[in-house]
Amino acid sequence: MSGQNTYNQSANLLSRLNRKAFLLRAGIGLTAAIAGGYLFNRKRSAKTAHIKGSIIGANAKIGHLLRDKLSIPEPSTTEEIEYLIIGGGISGLAAARELKRQGISSFKLIELDNHTGGNSSKGKNEISAYPWGAHYLPIPDPSDSSIISFLTEIGCITGFSPEGLPIYNEYHLCFDPEERLYIRGQWQEGLIPNLGLSLEERTEIERFFKLMEYYKTAKGIDGKYAFAIPLKDSSSDPTFINLDKISFITFLEKEKFRSKHLLWYLNYACKDDFGSTLNETSAWAGIHYFASRKGKAANAKNGDLLTWPEGNAWLAEQLRSQVADHISVNSVAFNVSVNNDSVLTSVYNTVDHKSKIIKARKVLLATPQFVNQRLLHEVNSDRSTSVYEQFSYAPWMIANITIHQLPVSKGIGLCWDNVMFESDSVGYVNACHQHVNQNENKKILTYYLPLTGKEPKIQRLVAFTRSYNDWVDIVCKDLENSHPGITEFIETVDIWIWGHGMVRPNPGFIWGEAKRMASQPINDKVFFAHTDLSGISIFEEAFHQGIAAAKSMTSTETHNGNS
Amino acid sequence: MRPNRFHLLLLFSVFVVATCGLIYELVAGTLASYLLGDSVTQFSTIIGVYLFSMGIGSWFSKYFDKNLLSWFIQIEILVGLIGGTSSTLLFFLFEQTESFRLVLYMMVMLTGIFVGLEIPLLMRILENRFEFKELVSKVFTFDYIGALLASVIFPLLLIPHLGIIRTSYFFGLLNIGVALVVLIQFSKEINWFKRLQFQAFVSLLLLLAGFVYADRIMSFTESMAYPDKIIYAKTTHYQRIIITKNQRELRLFLNGNLQFSSADEYRYHEALVHPGLAALPYAKNVLVLGGGDGLAVREILKYPNINRITLVDLDKEMTSMFTQNSMLANLNKHSFSNPKVKVINADAFTWAKSHTAQFDFIVVDFPDPSNFSIGKLYSNRFYQEIEKLLSPEGIVVIQSTSPYVAPKSFWCIDKTLQSVGFNTVPYHVYVPSFGEWGYVMGMKKHDYQLPANFPAGLKYVNRESLKQMIYFPADMAKVPTEVNKLNNQVLVHYFEDEWAKYL
Numbered sequence A: 001m002s003g004q005n006t007y008n009q010s011a012n013l014l015s016r017l018n019r020k021a022f023l024l025r026a027g028i029g030l031t032a033a034i035a036g037g038y039l040f041n042r043k044r045s046a047k048t049a050h051i052k053g054s055i056i057g058a059n060a061k062i063g064h065l066l067r068d069k070l071s072i073p074e075p076s077t078t079e080e081i082e083y084l085i086i087g088g089g090i091s092g093l094a095a096a097r098e099l100k101r102q103g104i105s106s107f108k109l110i111e112l113d114n115h116t117g118g119n120s121s122k123g124k125n126e127i128s129a130y131p132w133g134a135h136y137l138p139i140p141d142p143s144d145s146s147i148i149s150f151l152t153e154i155g156c157i158t159g160f161s162p163e164g165l166p167i168y169n170e171y172h173l174c175f176d177p178e179e180r181l182y183i184r185g186q187w188q189e190g191l192i193p194n195l196g197l198s199l200e201e202r203t204e205i206e207r208f209f210k211l212m213e214y215y216k217t218a219k220g221i222d223g224k225y226a227f228a229i230p231l232k233d234s235s236s237d238p239t240f241i242n243l244d245k246i247s248f249i250t251f252l253e254k255e256k257f258r259s260k261h262l263l264w265y266l267n268y269a270c271k272d273d274f275g276s277t278l279n280e281t282s283a284w285a286g287i288h289y290f291a292s293r294k295g296k297a298a299n300a301k302n303g304d305l306l307t308w309p310e311g312n313a314w315l316a317e318q319l320r321s322q323v324a325d326h327i328s329v330n331s332v333a334f335n336v337s338v339n340n341d342s343v344l345t346s347v348y349n350t351v352d353h354k355s356k357i358i359k360a361r362k363v364l365l366a367t368p369q370f371v372n373q374r375l376l377h378e379v380n381s382d383r384s385t386s387v388y389e390q391f392s393y394a395p396w397m398i399a400n401i402t403i404h405q406l407p408v409s410k411g412i413g414l415c416w417d418n419v420m421f422e423s424d425s426v427g428y429v430n431a432c433h434q435h436v437n438q439n440e441n442k443k444i445l446t447y448y449l450p451l452t453g454k455e456p457k458i459q460r461l462v463a464f465t466r467s468y469n470d471w472v473d474i475v476c477k478d479l480e481n482s483h484p485g486i487t488e489f490i491e492t493v494d495i496w497i498w499g500h501g502m503v504r505p506n507p508g509f510i511w512g513e514a515k516r517m518a519s520q521p522i523n524d525k526v527f528f529a530h531t532d533l534s535g536i537s538i539f540e541e542a543f544h545q546g547i548a549a550a551k552s553m554t555s556t557e558t559h560n561g562n563s
Numbered sequence B: 001m002r003p004n005r006f007h008l009l010l011l012f013s014v015f016v017v018a019t020c021g022l023i024y025e026l027v028a029g030t031l032a033s034y035l036l037g038d039s040v041t042q043f044s045t046i047i048g049v050y051l052f053s054m055g056i057g058s059w060f061s062k063y064f065d066k067n068l069l070s071w072f073i074q075i076e077i078l079v080g081l082i083g084g085t086s087s088t089l090l091f092f093l094f095e096q097t098e099s100f101r102l103v104l105y106m107m108v109m110l111t112g113i114f115v116g117l118e119i120p121l122l123m124r125i126l127e128n129r130f131e132f133k134e135l136v137s138k139v140f141t142f143d144y145i146g147a148l149l150a151s152v153i154f155p156l157l158l159i160p161h162l163g164i165i166r167t168s169y170f171f172g173l174l175n176i177g178v179a180l181v182v183l184i185q186f187s188k189e190i191n192w193f194k195r196l197q198f199q200a201f202v203s204l205l206l207l208l209a210g211f212v213y214a215d216r217i218m219s220f221t222e223s224m225a226y227p228d229k230i231i232y233a234k235t236t237h238y239q240r241i242i243i244t245k246n247q248r249e250l251r252l253f254l255n256g257n258l259q260f261s262s263a264d265e266y267r268y269h270e271a272l273v274h275p276g277l278a279a280l281p282y283a284k285n286v287l288v289l290g291g292g293d294g295l296a297v298r299e300i301l302k303y304p305n306i307n308r309i310t311l312v313d314l315d316k317e318m319t320s321m322f323t324q325n326s327m328l329a330n331l332n333k334h335s336f337s338n339p340k341v342k343v344i345n346a347d348a349f350t351w352a353k354s355h356t357a358q359f360d361f362i363v364v365d366f367p368d369p370s371n372f373s374i375g376k377l378y379s380n381r382f383y384q385e386i387e388k389l390l391s392p393e394g395i396v397v398i399q400s401t402s403p404y405v406a407p408k409s410f411w412c413i414d415k416t417l418q419s420v421g422f423n424t425v426p427y428h429v430y431v432p433s434f435g436e437w438g439y440v441m442g443m444k445k446h447d448y449q450l451p452a453n454f455p456a457g458l459k460y461v462n463r464e465s466l467k468q469m470i471y472f473p474a475d476m477a478k479v480p481t482e483v484n485k486l487n488n489q490v491l492v493h494y495f496e497d498e499w500a501k502y503l
């Protein structure tokens, strides 16, 4: 269609122009990073010289392999299978579990890394296991039967009360004390600023949470909750979904929320859950964070969390062990093509350096859209460049810090989650918090830094340019603010950079066209599941994405009008 | 420079040297009696060694022929450095009990020798500038005035206001100060000016830093807080163990908290063991969690029907100390050497979680729930692990802090045990060194019957006293509380609130 063509052309032009401007901005960002890293700060400061460690991941090499397709040998063999799942994150694993539950045995899951889990991965040393990404799951809504039954089968729910409420395994519920905030020179309990606030600010904070309580129970004209998990169960009543068109900050301004501490807290919340700031986040997503959680339990409160030393990698492992026989790691899909009766996926093995073709009747891409764009470039579909360009991802830096002592500081002691007011980071989590043994002095702190600020692409470039020494100095400098003297107690710092950590629910994205189009199966042969298709990157979304996609893949071959 | 000022300055330095010398001696004596106890012995041996070393120093002085003034300054710097850092060094080295006395006397000797060298040197420097009888009279007058001053201000001003660590740094600084002033005033007569100047400045900075950071140093040396003589001190991987002694009793402190006093621990341990174990005539297999002092095991061994006791305590140093040290092993009647007893050094929670063996009687004797880490050992989850280890007819007993001081904490433990299905029998006893102390017994089935027989020779527990123990008067009556869970740790909160008023 000509209309479509003009649209594509102008989109191309736009993106070319954009590219030029992007190169300029990227140049500036990189120069700054390189100048910072090499001129002023080439060596690590003497204070941090004793710290050991390295940048552990993510393995950008494999990613680039996919992008540049250099040195990938031609496939020499072909393997046949009914269903293929590409990507071993939570979405892919949940899909595999669903296939297995349906009694299907002819399926395979391939994962590029040497382990499954994706953003819910872990590390381990002699002190503890620790997360390299996702670290908790809030207790879910008891009516979310698929998550409840999963949690029950893995021993996380141990039974049900007479009222039907789940009883959680208390080793998995986050131990007390849960969270603290460093503000005005001391640690206060809880993350919502409280210490030294004026009455006015307190009233405003109260008003905000009252409003969120309203949204929590609000329902649309279709009878659905305005804000639900999974997100696709939310009401499409325009009263609510119009909130997706404006930014969270615009919404807050309209509602006359001005308290500096409240705005700081909300910005922190957006960074923590979405990797984006108040003005980059849609109001709908921002409210969703506060209004969607409808968890209930016999032995826990709404909002209580499930967590493990290795974070959600524990959940990923429970999923993996159910389908272990079907998984191939170190296997990168680098091309997907669709035939009349099958889908051919080219797969490169990063260990034996051989390629093969997996011929499957149907394929599920449990990979993010920037990967799908490369995999599907031979496939005809409605997924144009401009669709992909709507997907924006926040880069993240995670540091796992081994420490043999924590300097004494004013206020309450170490909690599970420890946040610093007005820090760029979203704080750190004590990976040893769920240990039941008596405190050993050594601990692992998992420090999270969302790379917001400039546009993600530039942040990503800058992040990959920074040296290990630069990161160590950044982490230590931030921690020194709230823990003077901590640097000398740090033994190791290991770094992980997630170039595309989380999809960002920018205004217009969640209820927008691009997301809808990218979710459409192609020819009833290629299916999609990933948290970026929800627009909110949380375990529950990944889990439901995987199950739903697996179900639609195996449901009787109804013809899909969309070809 | 006019001769007058010259003389005065040198005489003033005699005064400073004398004051400082005596102060270092007092510091050493005080520290030794703090740390080792028995102040009479400590002071007299230290004074003896010090005076003797001064003699050695005087004797050595004849070997110094040239550059007397430079030597004087050099020695002054050394005295300042050694004396100034002495208290810090002694505190740090105290951990290594074996070498401590050696280091102590070495330091006293060194200061003694140097101070002993100084006076003769000074006299020889001054010998051509005064008449001999003038000289002797002046030097010794200043020397003794210095000594008097030191002995008066040390207990009255210095210890109360500066503390022992700052005091030594302060006088170290004075020594260096004298060295510097003399050095500068006599710069022309000094041979190694550059070198001495450098040394003096480095020492000055070092001592200044010590003086400024004395508080931090002090926080490492909490031993000063104990009123009695410390006979043992050790920092293990898990805790700081201190044992003190006076004529009447031994006391054990873990991280500064009193664990027992040998004078009345029998009350605590009899009450911990006998109400439960005497009610279980068929009990064979006992588990003790915590209790690394072996005193509960001593009580358990009074039952011939018991043929196996497993004790799980985190701290290996603690259990081996109570096995090997004869004074401590006497306290627990060498219970850890009894063939029925098996000591396991492991974390109690982790151990309980990973074992399934059944025990007829379980003693849970942990420190009070004063932090979140220990609070986990009082949680419903932990009691579920205990329930798994307890035989159907068995009894578990928990030390449960003071029901008088901390009623909410006490009744919270009772409630938490009940929440996992135990029937409970709370009770209490008066232990003079602790106050009113509480325990809770938990059992799966039967109602608790007061035991008819107790082992012979108990000093406190019998049928009559037990009736008192299970009765709770109004000032300790049951209060409503929540269940202590890993995810609420209410007990630690109760405990902090209730004990805060007493601390």
Ligand SMILES: Cc1cc2nc3c(=O)[nH]c(=O)nc-3n(C[C@H](O)[C@H](O)[C@H](O)COP(=O)(O)OP(=O)(O)OC[C@H]3O[C@@H](n4cnc5c(N)ncnc54)[C@H](O)[C@@H]3O)c2cc1C
Pocket (backbone or CB within 6 Å): A066, A086, A087, A088, A089, A090, A091, A092, A110, A111, A112, A113, A116, A117, A118, A119, A120, A132, A133, A134, A135, A136, A137, A312, A331, A332, A333, A334, A366, A367, A368, A371, A396, A398, A448, A498, A500, A501, A502, A529, A530, A531, A532, A537, A538, A539, A540, A542
């Ligand atoms: C720093 C950070 C913190 C987070 N914290 C939380 C949290 O606390 N709680 C929470 O619920 N969520 C959290 N999340 C969100 C988390 O991303 C989701 O919970 C979930 O793990 C996403 O799963 P997914 O399967 O959708 O995606 P992914 O984890 O991205 O999975 C995609 C998988 O596909 C693989 N893959 C990619 N390309 C290929 C290819 N060509 N061939 C083969 N395999 C390929 C990848 O290696 C990866 O394993 C966090 C995310 C980040 C980045």
